[in-house]
Amino acid sequence: MNKPKLTNALRERRKSAGGLTQQELAERAGVTRQSIISIEQGKYRPSVELALLLARALGCTVEDLFHLSDDGDKA
Amino acid sequence: MMILSALLVVVGYLGMQFGGPVWVAAATCGVPLLLYLLHDLGVIAWRDDFQREVAMRSGMHALVAVGLVCAMVVATNNTTELVAREEPGYGLTMMAALTLRIAAIIWGLSWLVQYWGGQIGAIRILWVLLGISFIETAGTTMLRVHGTEAGGMLFFARLWFYPLLALAIVGCRRWPRVGGAALCVYLIGKTWFVAHSFAAVGLMEDTLVQASMIAMTLPLMVPALTLLSARRAGEV
Numbered sequence: 001m002n003k004p005k006l007t008n009a010l011r012e013r014r015k016s017a018g019g020l021t022q023q024e025l026a027e028r029a030g031v032t033r034q035s036i037i038s039i040e041q042g043k044y045r046p047s048v049e050l051a052l053l054l055a056r057a058l059g060c061t062v063e064d065l066f067h068l069s070d071d072g073d074k075a
Numbered sequence: 076m077m078i079l080s081a082l083l084v085v086v087g088y089l090g091m092q093f094g095g096p097v098w099v100a101a102a103t104c105g106v107p108l109l110l111y112l113l114h115d116l117g118v119i120a121w122r123d124d125f126q127r128e129v130a131m132r133s134g135m136h137a138l139v140a141v142g143l144v145c146a147m148v149v150a151t152n153n154t155t156e157l158v159a160r161e162e163p164g165y166g167l168t169m170m171a172a173l174t175l176r177i178a179a180i181i182w183g184l185s186w187l188v189q190y191w192g193g194q195i196g197a198i199r200i201l202w203v204l205l206g207i208s209f210i211e212t213a214g215t216t217m218l219r220v221h222g223t224e225a226g227g228m229l230f231f232a233r234l235w236f237y238p239l240l241a242l243a244i245v246g247c248r249r250w251p252r253v254g255g256a257a258l259c260v261y262l263i264g265k266t267w268f269v270a271h272s273f274a275a276v277g278l279m280e281d282t283l284v285q286a287s288m289i290a291m292t293l294p295l296m297v298p299a300l301t302l303l304s305a306r307r308a309g310e311v
Contacts, residue, residue, distance in 0.1 A: 034190055035125035041192075047124050 004068040011040045017058045028057035133185035140181040141174045193301035200298050201244045247302050255302030
């Protein structure tokens with residue numbers, strides 16, 4: 001059975017939202033820059049609350065930022 | 076807060092050269108306990124969930140490392156050797172010092188690499204290493220073995236490490252593999268130094284002390300290997 005893999009378009013959305021820097025996005029969402037870096041690199045899965053905050057900061061929906069792809073690792 | 080914690084770790088680490096439970100406590104209270112307790116008591120807050128998750132994961136790594144070391148000590152029957160010593164409380168102090176220092180080191184390393192990423196984490200670890208080496212050189216050479224053959228040897232052997240650390244620090248920002256290689260050479264050199272040269276001049280005759288020093292050096296292979304695996308700057 002294939003386990004869906006969580007991917008995100010945070011970097012692309014950040015660039016398209018007026019070229020926000022990681023620091024600016026972090027300040028808008030109220031987190032550290034390291035959190036943004038780790039999310040963009042796929043090393044950290046944000047909580048629902050943080051996902052909503054990021055979506056609000058970028059003016060989009062959570063679904064625009066995070067996707068479940070079916071080509072993930074086999075469970 | 077990080078500076079204060081790091082200072083406590085260095086003071087505790089140096090203090091352990093002289094032994095004593097007070098120093099053990101100082102070494103322990105550095106990063107793992109002080110920060111964690113203050114956060115849990117609500118005196119200071121995690122800046123976000125990511126920071127809290129990294130701290131908890133680092134704690135788990137430290138626990139696993141301490142468990143492994145304790146299992147190794149028991150498996151090699153070193154506890155019998157410790158308890159059999161005439162000095163009262165020696166075995167307990169040694170075991171406490173060993174486990175707590177390993178916990179502190181693993182916690183700190185894990186935190187730095189997870190929070191800052193492989194490359195920046197490695198650079199910060201190298202700066203801390205450089206600082207500790209410098210204080211060790213100044214402190215232990217001047218205070219403990221000044222004027223002896225062993226003291227002179229320790230001093231010059233440690234001088235040999237500085238160019239390697241400097242190369243690793245300078246190299247790993249732009250050429251991570253060079254930094255990783257320099258760190259590897261430093262670690263291998265230090266392990267060899269602790270394992271052979273200390274005994275040759277009559278220092279560190281205690282095999283458990285030697286083993287614990289090597290056990291505390293080996294985790295540094297993690298940032299070294301991380302840097303070696305990078306193809307270009309900023310990848311790790």
